[in-house]
Every structure is written in C-alpha cells, then in structure tokens.
Amino acid sequence: MKSLTRGKGLALLCLAPFALFFILFQIAPLAWVLVNSLQSEESGWGLANFNRIFASKFYLQAIQYSLEISFWSSLFGIVIAVLGSYSLNKVDSRLRNFVNAFANMTSNFSGVPLAFAFIILLGFNGTITLMLKQAGIIEDFNLYSKTGLIILYTYFQIPLGVLLLYPAFDTLREDWRESAALLGANAWQFWRHIGIPVLTPALLGTFVILLANALGAYATVYALTTGNFNVLPIRIAAMVSGDISLDPNMASALAVILVGLMTLVTLVHQWLLKRSYHVSR
Amino acid sequence: MSRADATPHLYHRVMVWLLFLILLLPLIGTLVYSISSSWSATILPSGFTFKWYLQLWSDPRFLNAFIQSLVVCVGALALSVVLILPLLFVVHYHFPKLDALMNILILLPFAVPPVVSSVGLLQLYGSGPLAMVGTPWILIGCYFTVALPFMYRAITNNLQAINLRDLMDAAQLLGASTWQAAFLVVLPNLRKGLMVALLLSFSFLFGEFVFANILVGTRYETLQVYLNNMRNSSGHFTSAVVISYFLFVLVLTWVATHLNKDKSQ
Numbered sequence: 001m002k003s004l005t006r007g008k009g010l011a012l013l014c015l016a017p018f019a020l021f022f023i024l025f026q027i028a029p030l031a032w033v034l035v036n037s038l039q040s041e042e043s044g045w046g047l048a049n050f051n052r053i054f055a056s057k058f059y060l061q062a063i064q065y066s067l068e069i070s071f072w073s074s075l076f077g078i079v080i081a082v083l084g085s086y087s088l089n090k091v092d093s094r095l096r097n098f099v100n101a102f103a104n105m106t107s108n109f110s111g112v113p114l115a116f117a118f119i120i121l122l123g124f125n126g127t128i129t130l131m132l133k134q135a136g137i138i139e140d141f142n143l144y145s146k147t148g149l150i151i152l153y154t155y156f157q158i159p160l161g162v163l164l165l166y167p168a169f170d171t172l173r174e175d176w177r178e179s180a181a182l183l184g185a186n187a188w189q190f191w192r193h194i195g196i197p198v199l200t201p202a203l204l205g206t207f208v209i210l211l212a213n214a215l216g217a218y219a220t221v222y223a224l225t226t227g228n229f230n231v232l233p234i235r236i237a238a239m240v241s242g243d244i245s246l247d248p249n250m251a252s253a254l255a256v257i258l259v260g261l262m263t264l265v266t267l268v269h270q271w272l273l274k275r276s277y278h279v280s281r
Numbered sequence: 282m283s284r285a286d287a288t289p290h291l292y293h294r295v296m297v298w299l300l301f302l303i304l305l306l307p308l309i310g311t312l313v314y315s316i317s318s319s320w321s322a323t324i325l326p327s328g329f330t331f332k333w334y335l336q337l338w339s340d341p342r343f344l345n346a347f348i349q350s351l352v353v354c355v356g357a358l359a360l361s362v363v364l365i366l367p368l369l370f371v372v373h374y375h376f377p378k379l380d381a382l383m384n385i386l387i388l389l390p391f392a393v394p395p396v397v398s399s400v401g402l403l404q405l406y407g408s409g410p411l412a413m414v415g416t417p418w419i420l421i422g423c424y425f426t427v428a429l430p431f432m433y434r435a436i437t438n439n440l441q442a443i444n445l446r447d448l449m450d451a452a453q454l455l456g457a458s459t460w461q462a463a464f465l466v467v468l469p470n471l472r473k474g475l476m477v478a479l480l481l482s483f484s485f486l487f488g489e490f491v492f493a494n495i496l497v498g499t500r501y502e503t504l505q506v507y508l509n510n511m512r513n514s515s516g517h518f519t520s521a522v523v524i525s526y527f528l529f530v531l532v533l534t535w536v537a538t539h540l541n542k543d544k545s546q
Contacts, residue, residue, distance in 0.1 A: 007328035007459070011375040014367040021364055022429075025409075025422040026389055029401025035424045036404070080300070087296035095294070099301050105534050106304045109491045112509050113523040117307035127310060137289060159304065216394025223509055233396040240400050241495045248404050255397040262392055 037252035049253035059235065063257065065146065066232040070214035073153030078207050080154070081161025088162070089169045100166065107159035111219030117151050118143060118224070144225050152220060153165075164209060168202035201273055208269040212262050219229050232258050296522035308527065315520035320519045333521040343522070353417050353493075353503060354486045357424030358479055364425065365432050366463045366471075370463055373437075373445050380437075387430040393492040398423070402496060415500040428482040435481075439474035443467070473540060480537035 030178045041047040053059040088096050109117075122143045132138045140224060142148055180190045218233035227234050229243075232254060239251035315333055317326030337343055372379045402423070406413040413419035445467065452462035490505040498506060508522050 008375055009479065011371045014371045018364040018368045021360070021422060021425055022386070025402070026393070026398070026426045028390070028405055029398045030393055032401035032405055033397060036401075080303070083296055084300035087293035087300075090290070090293035091297050095297060099297050101534075101538055102301060103304060104538070106308070106530055108484050108488055108530050108534070109308065109527060111488055112505050113311075113488070113526060114307065116508070116512075116519050116523055117311040118518075119308055120520065155303075155307065158300075162300070203361045212391070216396065218394070218396045219494075219505070222494075223490075223512070226512070236400060237397050237491075237495055240403050241498075248400060251400045255400050259393060259397055262394075266392070 001141070033252040033255050036249050037256040038250050039119040041193075041247075045130070045270055049250050052255060053257065054234050059254070062230045062232050062235045062254075063261075064260075065230055066215055067261070069146065069149050069153055069231065072150045073157050073214050074207055074210035076154040077157025077161050077210050078151070078165075078203065080158050081165050081206070083205070085156070085162050085166040086169055088166055100162075103159045103162045107156075107163060109159075110156040114152070114156060115220050115223035118148075118155070122148065122151070144229070149221060150226070152224065153214050153217065156217075156220065157214065160213060161206055161210060164206040165202060168199055168206075171202075172198055202273055204269055211265050215258065215262055215265075247266065292341045293354045302513045311520045311523050314517060317517065320517070333515070333517045334525070337525065339519060339522045342505060344503070346504045349417070349501055350487060350504040351423065353420045353501075354483050356417070356421040357428060357486060358482060360421055360425050361432050361482070362475070362479070365429065365436065366468075369433070369436050369440060371446075372469070373440050374449060377536070383433065387433050390426045390430055395423070395427070395489075398426075399492060399495040402492075416497070417501045419496050420492060420501070420503070423440045423488050423496070424489065427489060427492075428486060431482055431485075433480050435474065435478035438470065439471050442474075477537050477541050480533050480540070484533045484537075487533075488526075488531060535537055 037049055039045055040046070040052075042048070088099060104115055118126075120126060122141060123129065124143075126141075126143070127141075129138075129141050132141070144151070176194055180194055184192070216233060218237060221229055221234060222229055223239070225234075226239060236251045236254045236258065239245065239247045239254070310457065313326065314320060316329050316331065318328040318330040318332070320326035322490060337428065367411055368383075369415065373381060380510075405411070413422070448466055448470065449459075449462050452466045453459070457466065488505060488508070489503075493503045493506050494509065497503075502510070504526060508526070511519050511522065
C-alpha cells in the first residue's frame with residue numbers, strides 16, 4: 001500500500017515539468033493580459049481601457065471589421081466545404097484520397113505565403129485581375145480592401161472546413177436516403193427532415209471553429225497590408241510591437257475583447273447544440 | 282437506369298475537381314511566377330528561368346533563416362515529447378480522471394490566439410530573471426503550446442489503440458518494473474503514431490509567423506519572418522521562397538500520410 005502511494009507521488013512528480021512550461025507559456029501570459037486590461041496609466045485600476053474602446057470609432061471599427069470578415073469568410077468557406085466534402089464522399093476512392101490529401105496539405109498554406117500568392121493572382125497587376133479586366137467583367141479590384149480580405153480568408157477556411165466536415169458526411173448513410181425515397185420523400189424533403197438535422201451539430205461546430213480561426217488570424221492580413229488594415233489582431237499587435245504609441249494595457253483590453261468574442265461564439269454554439277434535435281434525443 | 286446514375290456522379294466529380302482547382306490556383310500562380318523571368322501587366326509570362334531559385338538557394342540569409350526555423354521547430358518538438366509523453370502516460374495509467382481536465386486545458390492554445398498571448402509574453406519575459414524575448418528559447422516554449430493540443434490528441438488515440446493498461450500489466454507480470462515497461466514496451470509501440478504526430482506538427486510549426494515576428498523578429502530570423510521581410514524584393518524571388526517552403530512541407534506531409542497508411546494496414 002505504501003509503495004503504491006509512493007508510486008503515485010512519483011507519477012505526480014512527472015507532471016511537474018509539463019505544468020511548469022504550460023504555466024510559463026500559456027497561463028501566465030493570459031493571466032497578465034486579464035489583469036492588466038483592468039489597469040491604465042492615467043487612471044489606475046478600473047474599466048478605463050474598456051470605456052475608451054467603446055467610445056472610440058477607430059476601435060469599434062476594428063471590432064466591426066473583424067466580425068464582418070470572420071462571419072462572411074466562415075459562411076463562404078463552410079458553403080464551399082459542404083458542397084466539396086459532400087461530393088468527396090460520392091466519388092471513387094482514388095480521386096477522393098487524392099483531393100483529400102491535397103486539402104490536407106493546403107491547410108498549411110496560409111499566413112505570409114498565402115498573402116504573397118494572392119498578391120500575384122489578385123493584386124493590382126495580378127493575373128486574374130488582368131484577365132477579368134480584359135474580359136470586361138470587372139472595372140477594378142482592390143485585394144487590400146474588406147472584400148479582398150474576405151476572399152483571402154475564405155480561401156484558408158476551405159481546407160479546414162473540408163477536414164472537419166468530410167467525416168460528418170460518413171454519418172449520413174445511403175440507405176436512409178433510399179428509405180426516405182421509398183416512403184415517398186423527395187430530395188428537398190430528405191434534406192429538410194433528415195440530412196440537415198443530422199448534420200447540424202457538425203455544421204455548427206465547424207462554423208464556430210472557422211469563426212474563431214478567422215477572428216484570431218493575424219499573419220495573412222499583416223503580410224498583405226503591412227499592418228495597415230484595421231482589424232482587432234492588428235490593433236493588438238501594433239500596441240505592443242509597433243513603432244508608435246506602445247500601450248500594453250490597452251492592448252490587453254483589446255485582447256480580452258477578442259478572447260471574449262471567441263468565448264461568446266463558443267457558448268452560443270453550445271447552446272444551439274443543446275437545442276438541436278440530434279443531441280436532445 | 283444508367284443515365285440516372287451517371288448524372289449525379291458527374292455532378293460530384295465536377296464539384297470535387299472544382300474544389301481541387303480552387304485550392305490549386307494560388308499555388309500554380311505562385312509556381313509559374315517563380316519560374317518566369319518577368320511577368321508584369323500581361324496575362325502570360327514572357328519567358329522561363331530558374332535564376333530566382335539559384336539566387337535564393339545561394340542567399341546566406343535565406344539558408345540561415347531556414348536552419349534557424351529547423352532548430353526552433355525541432356527544439357520545440359523535442360521539448361513537447363519530453364513533456365507530453367510522461368504526462369500522457371501518468372494521466373492514462375495512474376489518474377484517468379485527469380484526462381477530462383486535460384481536455385479542457387488543451388483547448389486554451391486554440392481559444393487564445395497567439396497575438397493575445399504575445400501581449401503578455403512580451404511584458405513578462407521582456408526583462409527580468411526570465412528575459413527571453415528576442416531569443417529562440419521563447420519560440421521553443423511557445424511552439425510547445427501550439428503543438429500541444431494536436432500532439433496530446435494524436436498520442437491519446439494511439440495509447441487507447443494499444444491498450445496501455447493490459448500492456449503494462451503483462452510486462453509487469455513478466456517481471457518488468459514500471460520504468461522498464463514504459464520505456465521498453467509501451468514506447469516502441471507508440472513509435473509510429475508519434476512519428477506521424479511529429480511530422481504533422483512540424484509542418485504547421487514551420488509555417489508559424491505570429492510568435493516569431495512579434496516576439497523575436499530579425500533577432501533570430503525564421504523562414505516566415507524572412508519571407509515577410511523580403512516583401513520589397515522581386516515578386517519572383519518571394520515566389521521562389523514560397524514554393525521552396527511549400528515543397529518542403531509537402532514532402533513532410535506526404536511522408537506522414539504514408540506512415541499513417543502503413544500503420545492502418
């Protein structure tokens with residue numbers, strides 16, 4: 001008995017190095033941010049930073065742009081991923097494995113390299129921009145705008161969406177569709193009453209992960225606009241590592257808002273999930 | 282009958298090819314750009330050349346950044362293995378209830394974007410007893426947290442597949458100590474799963490930019506930071522960097538997928 005407790009003690013000791021590093025690099029920075037968001041140089045402890053953020057058009061615009069870009073890119077991304085991964089489940093295994101593996105690889109194609117690739121294709125002198133201009137389809141296209149960023153974000157959402165959704169379509173069994181058809185359901189009725197309800201948890205979960213992915217994204221937009229586009233991650237980084245107006249407390253307050261938004265999205269997801277028919281069974 | 286079957290089939294094939302083309306387009310664009318001699322204000326390039334690659338692979342700053350990226354990623358993964366393997370072993374063998382807590386903790390690196398952590402890291406380790414900002418050490422620590430959720434889940438799946446408890450009991454019945462059983466029996470069984478997890482983690486750590494740029498920047502330039510700093514040089518040159526980087530990652534993921542396939546057979 002005594003040796004057993006000693007064994008457990010030793011085992012606990014094995015956890016110590018992990019705990020140390022996890023605290024140093026994950027917990028402590030987050031705690032610093034949470035505590036210092038409540039402190040400002042002028043007025044000491046309190047909600048001064050947050051009051052300033054919610055009174056400033058500039059910060060509110062950053063929050064608004066972050067939300068808009070994240071929402072639309074997640075929506076477009078998930079629609080393309082749904083269509084793609086549904087069809088992926090229906091084609092022969094060679095094509096399926098190939099495209100699946102390729103989507104896996106392109107999920108690493110994000111951040112700075114992706115921004116540069118898009119400049120080549122869709123920048124002011126980009127190949128696709130020129131082609132569309134010559135064909136007379138567009139007058140002009142600005143990649144460095146909100147629309148441009150939504151397209152760019154959508155691109156990096158697609159592989160992630162496919163990776164997450166592809167397994168979900170496995171649960172939609174072919175014999176359900178046949179049974180539904182035998183009972184007289186048409187395609188629309190099948191999706192309305194069987195397909196969509198069964199897939200809802202996976203769709204919601206994927207949408208939330210895509211939203212979080214876009215909300216926190218920094219590298220792509222930084223590389224594309226050299227930090228000149230007003231979204232939350234850019235504002236936060238500019239106030240701790242920029243050349244002008246360093247204000248780590250204000251950066252912390254904005255960081256708390258960013259994490260808060262992500263938490264809110266997750267909580268809404270959990271709530272929707274509980275209400276969805278699939279789980280309540 | 283055959284017609285009704287063929288039409289939806291064709292639709293799915295077209296959709297899959299469209300998906301593939303969308304994902305391929307930026308890569309192809311960059312690839313063509315990186316091997317064209319000049320390409321501006323026209324739809325097709327005016328000629329092809331490998332000079333950008335030659336220029337890139339003889340640039341000492343690039344090679345240096347490449348090696349420094351390797352050092353940081355390998356260092357971070359070594360640290361992850363040393364920290365996570367004992368943790369997983371102890372959690373699954375001695376304290377299975379801790380697994381629930383761990384599953385919440387490993388969500389933190391997902392829920393807290395690197396840009397948020399950076400704010401705290403810069404202030405905590407910018408000066409004082411743990412002044413690490415500007416050195417590769419801080420990146421190794423941060424990359425451990427980035428790899429943690431993925432490594433934890435991957436190794437957990439492996440541990441469940443090999444029936445840790447039975448394996449340990451069998452080894453101990455045959456006279457092995459806990460240490461011997463862990464190192465000589467369990468570890469070799471995890472080797473392949475661990476390799477796959479390491480290769481895939483490596484491929485996304487290699488592309489990490491946020492921590493590298495904010496915490497260290499040019500003081501220990503990694504590949505992604507180098508690429509960003511080269512933004513003002515020729516677009517053909519930066520394309521060559523992008524393609525070289527992507528090919529490297531491609532090979533890694535390809536090896537990982539094949540190891541994975543062998544395992545499942």
